[in-house]
Amino acid sequence: MVKSSVLGFPRIGGQRELKKITESYWGGKTSKEELLKVGKELREHNWKLQKEAGVDIIASNDFSYYDQVLDLSLLFNAIPERYTKYNLEPIDVLFAMGRGLQRKATDSHPAIDVTALEMVKWFDSNYHYVRPTFSHSTEFKLNTPIKPVDEYNEAKALGIETRPVLLGPISYLYLGKADKDSLDLEPISLLPKILPIYKELLAKLREAGATQVQIDEPVLVLDLPENVQSKFQQAYEELGEDLILTTYFGDVRPNLKAIENLPVAGFHFDLVRVPEQLDAVAKLGKPLSVGVVDGRNIWKTDFAKAAKIVESAIEKVGEGNVVVATSSSLLHTPVDLDSEEKLDPVIKDWFSFAKQKLDEVVTIAKRVSGEDVGDKFEANAKSIKARNESSITTNPKVQERLTTINESLATRKSAFPERLAEQKAKYNLPLFPTTTIGSFPQTKDIRINRNKFAKGQISAEEYEQFINKEIETVVRFQEEIGLDVLVHGEPERNDMVQYFGEQLDGFAFTTNGWVQSYGSRYVRPPIIVGDVSRPKAMTVKESVYAQSLTKSPMKGMLTGPVTILRWSFPRDDVSGKIQALQLGLALRDEVNDLEKAGITVIQVDEPAIREGLPLRAGKERSDYLNWAAQSFRVATSGVENSTQIHSHFCYSDLDPNHIKALDADVVSIEFSKKDDPNYIREFSEYPNHIGLGLFDIHSPRIPSKQEFVDRIQEILKVYPADKFWVNPDCGLKTRGWPEVKESLTNMVNAAKDFRGKY
Structure with missing residues (x-):
């Protein structure tokens, strides 16, 4: 037997x-x-x-x-x-x-x-x-x-x-x-x-x-x-x-x-x-x-x-x-x-x-x-x-649109130096600009109201009013502590992949399909069951409302095509490349709609791009890096030079070459638990701007201002000041407000201390 x-x-x-x-x-x-x-x-x-x-x-x-x-x-x-x-x-x-x-x-x-x-x-x-x-x-x-x-x-x-x-x-x-x-x-x-x-x-x-x-x-x-x-x-x-x-x-x-x-x-x-x-x-x-x-x-x-x-x-x-x-x-x-x-x-x-x-x-x-x-x-x-x-599983219109992808569609209008000049003039940010990665605490109150709305216990209007109030709270806090580039906090989002999958055609969703990501952090991956497309705008309304509350730049927040692919259960009947490019086209429409609505700092997160890397060197790996970067550029290359494209990566052993081909204007990288100074040196020649994460958002501990100062000083020994953004490792949704307030305040005050020195 x-x-x-x-x-x-x-x-x-x-x-x-x-x-x-x-x-x-x-x-x-x-x-x-x-x-x-x-x-x-x-x-x-x-x-x-x-x-x-x-x-x-x-x-x-x-x-x-x-x-x-x-x-x-x-x-x-x-x-x-x-x-x-x-x-x-x-x-x-x-x-x-x-x-x-x-x-x-x-x-x-x-x-x-x-x-x-x-x-x-x-x-x-x-x-x-x-x-x-x-x-x-x-x-x-x-x-x-x-x-x-x-x-x-x-x-x-x-x-x-x-x-x-x-x-x-x-x-x-x-x-x-x-x-x-x-x-x-x-x-x-x-x-x-x-x-x-x-x-x-x-x-x-x-x-x-x-x-x-x-x-x-x-x-x-x-x-x-x-x-x-x-x-x-x-x-x-x-x-x-x-x-x-x-x-x-x-x-x-x-x-x-x-x-x-x-x-x-x-x-x-x-x-x-x-x-x-x-x-x-x-x-x-x-x-x-x-x-x-x-x-x-x-x-x-x-x-x-x-x-x-x-x-x-x-x-x-x-x-x-x-x-x-x-x-x-x-x-x-x-x-x-x-x-x-x-x-x-x-x-x-x-x-x-x-x-x-x-x-x-x-x-x-x-x-x-x-x-x-x-x-x-x-x-x-x-x-x-x-x-x-x-x-x-099939959508002829999506398959036809795939044939329109070419090098021009996946290339920004100008190279980074020219874009940078226009962005400096437009945003006039200080040295060591401060920002966060996107999400703010998902409180019990947020989860309760989301659940009520899902069950029909409150109306769409009541839910929108609640979400707008949460957004305003986040915006006012960021203004109060002096962050330079703001986010709306994402109170309306259940998960950085599920939220988008629910608004895209080609996905199915579970009620209890939880999978452990780490510790007590579980995710409920969407399932890609067919060709992917975007029937309507997904994030514009909340981003525009948040921008209306402040004169500071407001980031539009999207999850990138490779991360949506990797953090879903993907199809096994078509290639990852095809699925990623379909997602890139859907996100391109969203990026362009955000820009048209006045949101001109747009973050398209790709934390999963490293995890998708084939485990062995060779043709499969080089092919992956090509189509992964291409799908990101398809999503982000239809904007003007002055629109600043950000991306984010975390909890992986990154190589600068994994992200260079994305041609994002600013990338943020998890860094707080990296002990080897050589890791910074690897990125010192990276041509675009980088934010090296300064505190671990998966831990409840609160770093002091001096801890941030010491960390920044170490980084500046090998990394140029004029390319260095200051931010946390990752989004803050899993943390509580008291620790977030104290940690971010200490981070911002540490960054301000350095501005007069450079």
């Missing part, structure tokens, strides 16, 4: 139970015991759900209160000293590393003020992990509680045998970084120190009864230097033969020599993303877990196509050596399609969420094992055919 396997299940809960209890704990409204209780209930529910679905190999240690990589740092004692001196409980150390901690002194507790560790994208997904941070003084050891062992035993007590999941040592070190006091340290050099800790942990799992461990080495799909490739043999000769070495998100073939002789029990490969690697990996001579059910998207698996891949694997390595699996953890998919009662039934039939994917892996495994699942295969084939033939 061919077995079925799921590499990990969403931990958030079908009704976002994890978010609610975690934020309640952070707010002091819930005890640690209650937090841990809800976590245990979620794990039990997930294991039982998979068991009842008939999944043979169920993962444990796929749960986390914040981030699975951060969990490992806590477990292995990779905890920078600044987090250890306060005698915090382990769960609070975890949260302090993930989101920072600032607490005033009391009679029983000292004052605490620590920033969060750096957070970056998990490969090319929209999930963020907390980067492991090492120094010369890092002393690895196995801390308690020993989470992987505890959770394995927890499942075992329920009568459910699981396969624990660990991030492997090569990936854990390679995805980490040196701390600011040890910048000469290469993390991979710590392998001899960390291997004994892995061995100790694996020994405890075996002692508890685990017969196999899923050990993830996703860095095998990257372009690895030879010194890293060579470490795999060293590591896995020590770790034991009961490991399933697991990769996902890409092609392992360029690194195949690094793993071809490893003494492991088997391998897992992502055959959704790269099915053509099967021939090569089959030659490894080991049992194969074949990832044929997509862990990253919501489209139904084509059973016939997936079964054909599995049957090919069986032919190559034998039936007893094949496992049918999800391509990756299902962390990246919504929990349950059954809860979507408002979806068009025709479109809903095309989708599969995490719960439904359990049945998919089980059904395919049964089919290739010779069991009769003909009814399910027939229903699946009917659904796949219906989608392929549906008129919902």
Whole structure:
């Protein structure tokens, strides 16, 4: 019999139970015991759900209160000293590393003020992990509680045998970084120190009864230097033969020599993303877990196509050596399609969420094992055919407009120096101009009124009056503290992608389709189901109203085409390039309408442009950079020289070349948690203007004015003053008003201090 396997299940809960209890704990409204209780209930529910679905190999240690990589740092004692001196409980150390901690002194507790560790994208997904941070003084050891062992035993007590999941040592070190006091340290050099800790942990799992461990080495799909490739043999000769070495998100073939002789029990490969690697990996001579059910998207698996891949694997390595699996953890998919009662039934039939994917892996495994699942295969084939033939997916007018795209359409009227001269004359901004990235706090009152409007409990006129009042509050505050380029605060927007998707043709939306982005931040990605177009203006009304309240420049705020694409569930039947260019054309209409309405500073955010970068260098990557930049320029190049185009990027390892081709007049970049001064130097020759983010908006801590001054001074050592904008890392929607007011006031006052010096 061919077995079925799921590499990990969403931990958030079908009704976002994890978010609610975690934020309640952070707010002091819930005890640690209650937090841990809800976590245990979620794990039990997930294991039982998979068991009842008939999944043979169920993962444990796929749960986390914040981030699975951060969990490992806590477990292995990779905890920078600044987090250890306060005698915090382990769960609070975890949260302090993930989101920072600032607490005033009391009679029983000292004052605490620590920033969060750096957070970056998990490969090319929209999930963020907390980067492991090492120094010369890092002393690895196995801390308690020993989470992987505890959770394995927890499942075992329920009568459910699981396969624990660990991030492997090569990936854990390679995805980490040196701390600011040890910048000469290469993390991979710590392998001899960390291997004994892995061995100790694996020994405890075996002692508890685990017969196999899923050990993830996703860095095998990257372009690895030879010194890293060579470490795999060293590591896995020590770790034991009961490991399933697991990769996902890409092609392992360029690194195949690094793993071809490893003494492991088997391998897992992502055959959704790269099915053509099967021939090569089959030659490894080991049992194969074949990832044929997509862990990253919501489209139904084509059973016939997936079964054909599995049957090919069986032919190559034998039936007893094949496992049918999800391509990756299902962390990246919504929990349950059954809860979507408002979806068009025709479109809903095309989708599969995490719960439904359990049945998919089980059904395919049964089919290739010779069991009769003909009814399910027939229903699946009917659904796949219906989608392929549906008129919902095609719009002839959009397809015709795509043919009009040429180099002229994607080029500004003049080069940046000429545009800059006109913009300086028009806006007369001071040195170190200050601005924000766009959103202001989404208060409880905003959410309540949005919900009332959605339910028809207040009229459109009443809702507009409420939104206008919120906009005025934001504008007056910005004027009061002296920001130079203002925003309207986005109170009308539920999400920076969903808001636009709801006003574009070609999208579908869920009610409970939440996916974890980081920590307690969940998103509900729209689903691109067909060709995209803009039926009417989306943002002009609010921007024009905001501009009417002030003489300061008011930014129009849009989300860019690549980010809308990447932060939605994209189509899998047409290329990303086509979808991005369709979005670029729709946004071009919006940009032009904003300019006509008098909004001449327009920000088109592209935080996802780096995450969409193909994981390996080569033609696919260069092609992506070309069409990604082209789609942005299509959206923004129809304006006059004096209209200033901004863009924003965050929480990725950026390269200046990734953004240079966009030709935006001003870009803002997340910078507050970057410790390496070389990162600034990389951008010092960037021709256009840059705002380097000066405080972490994902943390509740408030930087002092002196902290801003010190940060700006460091930047100015390597970055020209006349090109430097001052801004936060990202939008402020997740923060509260008190911390926003104090942080922005300190930021603006620090910028003003420098103006008289240059």
